[in-house]
Amino acid sequence: MHDFLVRLHFSEAGIQLIFNILGALAILVIGMWLAARLANVAMRAMQRANIDSTLSGFLRNAINGVLIVLLVVMALQQLGVPSAPLIAALSTAGLAIGLALQGSLSNLAWGVLLIVFRPFKVGDFITAAGVDGTVEGINLMHTLLVLPDNREAIVPNGKIGADAIVNFNRRGVRRFEVKLGIAYKDDVGKAMATVQALFAADARILRTPAPGIWTESLGVGAVNLVIRAYTKIDDLWPAQTDLLRAIKERFEADGISIPVPQRELTVVQGAPLVPPQA
Incomplete structure (x- = not known):
């Protein structure tokens, strides 16, 4: 009778173990299928919300x-393994990995924030982490910038997020500023009217915000003027270059001179030489 009970006990334990293993396998197989489906549903929802694909x-x-x-x-747990020690081990491992990858996790976190809040986009010219360049790519770990001389800079996102970001393209328009001087003998009002006429003649110079020319200072040998005007981003440098050329040509035609710094040197004949000081 005793032997029969022992065999019955072992058979029940074996059957229970088999059921536990089958249950654990069912949890893994069905669960992984559902996990993949839920992750795909979440991804489609993010795509509908126009979240960046990366x-x-x-x-x-x-x-x-x-x-x-x-x-x-x-x-x-289905197999009878206590979950508390396992969770504690996973937490410890996660903490160790987090400390080891602190810099990388910082880049990752800032990469997510840069993609979500979009302070700049591909094609923008920016200053970030002390680097000036055109954004060519943004991923979760770093941002790729093309410098004005066509070099590439890979800037970690953590450095970008920790510093000021200057976006030169975000508002769609830019202001340029030009400073020049005219001779004291020339008519300041006439010079300013000439520049205003050149503003009106160039369709690339925006009317709003309005361009302007002001007297900045009375310098040594010249009346200093400052010119400010807004253009669209793509028109900035061509419009500024053409305006400077037109100002020079019109000033020459109107008899308005743009003086260059001069220094007078007076030589006194027969002046005694001063010996150098010891």
């Missing part, structure tokens, strides 16, 4: 990974 792909994988970890914990 960020939506990363979040999709992150959601899927978290769900798989939960499934593994549930499967181990």
Whole structure:
């Protein structure tokens, strides 16, 4: 009778173990299928919300990974493995990995923020982390800038997020500023009217905000004027270059001179030489 009870006990334990293993496998198989479906649903929702494809792909994988970890914990619980020590071990491992990858995680976090809040986009000319360049690519870890001389700079997102970002393209228009001087003998009002006429003749110079010319200072040998005008981004340098050329030509035609710095040197004949000081 005793032997029969022992065999019955072992058979029940074996059957229970088999059921536990099958249950754990069912949790993993069905759970992973559902996790993939839920992650895909979340990704499609982010795409409909016009979230950047790089960020939506990363979040999709992150959601899927978290769900798989939960499934593994549930499967181990089904097999009778205590979950508290496992969760503690995972937490410790996560902390260690986080400390080891602190710089990379900072870049990753700032990459997510840059993609979500979009302080700049591909094609913008920016100053970020002390680097001037055109944005060619933004990913979760770094931003690729093309410098004005066609060199490439790979700037970590953590450095960009920790510093000021200057976006030269975001508002669509830019202001240029030109300073020049005219001789004291020339008519300041006439010079200013000439520049205003050149503003009106150039369709690239915007009427709003209005361009202007002002007397900045009475300098040594010249009346200093400052010119400010707004253009669209693509017209900035051509409009400024053409305006400077037109000002020079019109000033020459109207008899308005643009003086250059001069220095007078007076030589006194017969002056005694001063010996150098010891």
